[in-house]
Amino acid sequence: xxxxxxxxxxxxxxxxxxxxxxxxxxxxxxxxxxxxxxxxxxxxxxxxxxxxxxxxxxxxxxxxxxxxxxxxxxxxxxxxxxxxxxxxxxxxxxxxxxxxxxxxxxxxxxxxxxxxx
Amino acid sequence: xxxxxxxxxxxxxxxxxxxxxxxxxxxxxxxxxxxxxxxxxxxxxxxxxxxxxxxxxxxxxxxxxxxxxxxxxxxxxxxxxxxxxxxxxxxxxxxxxxxxxxxxxxxxxxxxxxx
Numbered sequence: 001x002x003x004x005x006x007x008x009x010x011x012x013x014x015x016x017x018x019x020x021x022x023x024x025x026x027x028x029x030x031x032x033x034x035x036x037x038x039x040x041x042x043x044x045x046x047x048x049x050x051x052x053x054x055x056x057x058x059x060x061x062x063x064x065x066x067x068x069x070x071x072x073x074x075x076x077x078x079x080x081x082x083x084x085x086x087x088x089x090x091x092x093x094x095x096x097x098x099x100x101x102x103x104x105x106x107x108x109x110x111x112x113x114x115x116x117x
Numbered sequence: 118x119x120x121x122x123x124x125x126x127x128x129x130x131x132x133x134x135x136x137x138x139x140x141x142x143x144x145x146x147x148x149x150x151x152x153x154x155x156x157x158x159x160x161x162x163x164x165x166x167x168x169x170x171x172x173x174x175x176x177x178x179x180x181x182x183x184x185x186x187x188x189x190x191x192x193x194x195x196x197x198x199x200x201x202x203x204x205x206x207x208x209x210x211x212x213x214x215x216x217x218x219x220x221x222x223x224x225x226x227x228x229x230x231x232x
Contacts, residue, residue: 004160031217042207042222043161056219091161095217104217108153108161 002026004109006092012115013082020078021112025094032075033106034067035091036060043091049075050097082116089113119144119210121191123223130198131231138193138226140208149211150191151220152182156204164206166216167191178202203230 005024013019025032030051035043046065047057051072061067064082069075079086090113093106124139142150152164165176172184182193191208205225212219 033219035220035222040224042209042225043220045212045219045221048219093161098215098217104215105163105166106216106220107163110160 004092004094004107006090006109006112008112009110010113010115012117014117015084016081018078018080019082019114020076021090021092021114022074022076023092023094023109024074025092026107029094029096029107030072031095031097031104031106032069033093033095034075034077035093037089037091037111038087046077079114082114084116087114087116119146119212119221121150121208121210121221121223123208123226125226126224127227127229129229129231132200133197135196136194136198136202136228138206138208138228140191140193140223142189142191142208142210144189144210147214148184148186149214149216149218150182150184151209151211151216152176152180152191152193153207153209153222154178154204155207155225161207164193168216198228198230200230200232202228204228 007022033048034046037043049069064080067077089111091111093108095106120143122141130136150167153161165174167184175181208223
């Protein structure tokens with residue numbers, strides 16, 4: 001399978017705990033994106049990387065959230081001191097950068113569903 | 118700022134009937150529009166996209182959409198739906214000059230197909 005993969009697929013945690021999610025993009029894609037989707041809503045943009053550089057962060061990404069892509073391949077999204085309002089599906093996507101040849105469509109992973117009790 | 122509005126949260130239709138899912142956009146610059154589909158317990162999949170050129174865009178699974186600049190719309194259509202089309206459909210707009218930019222999604226339309 002050469003698609004975007006995310007782990008874990010499901011995470012249940014207690015309020016106040018820290019959680020970390022991992023995303024592995026399609027191998028030739030140098031852009032990687034994180035979105036959050038709450039029940040009954042469309043995905044909301046959180047942040048994106050080109051290689052290891054974080055190019056844009058949404059105001060939705062509070063100080064408790066941090067994303068990294070240290071070697072320009074996989075990425076991690078950490079949430080510290082989780083709150084019940086953090087319960088959502090966290091989606092990762094990847095794409096080529098514009099002008100790199102081929103399509104620059106974003107391809108999405110299956111998501112990590114977080115439940116904060 | 119870019120935004121999209123999906124006018125219907127749910128659309129029930131009978132199998133083999135035609136369907137139209139409505140989407141209106143707001144943009145101050147060149148528009149790059151998408152329709153994504155999310156099947157139950159699966160990730161988002163691109164149905165089709167409009168970047169430039171012909172205003173009628175054909176996608177996968179028999180879907181097509183028409184870009185209408187004067188009405189700021191990008192409605193999704195299929196002439197005959199199948200049970201397997203049951204899913205959530207999201208209209209979206211790129212916040213940049215390509216697909217490889219922040220994407221802003223609508224709130225979704227749940228398409229339910231009745232036999």
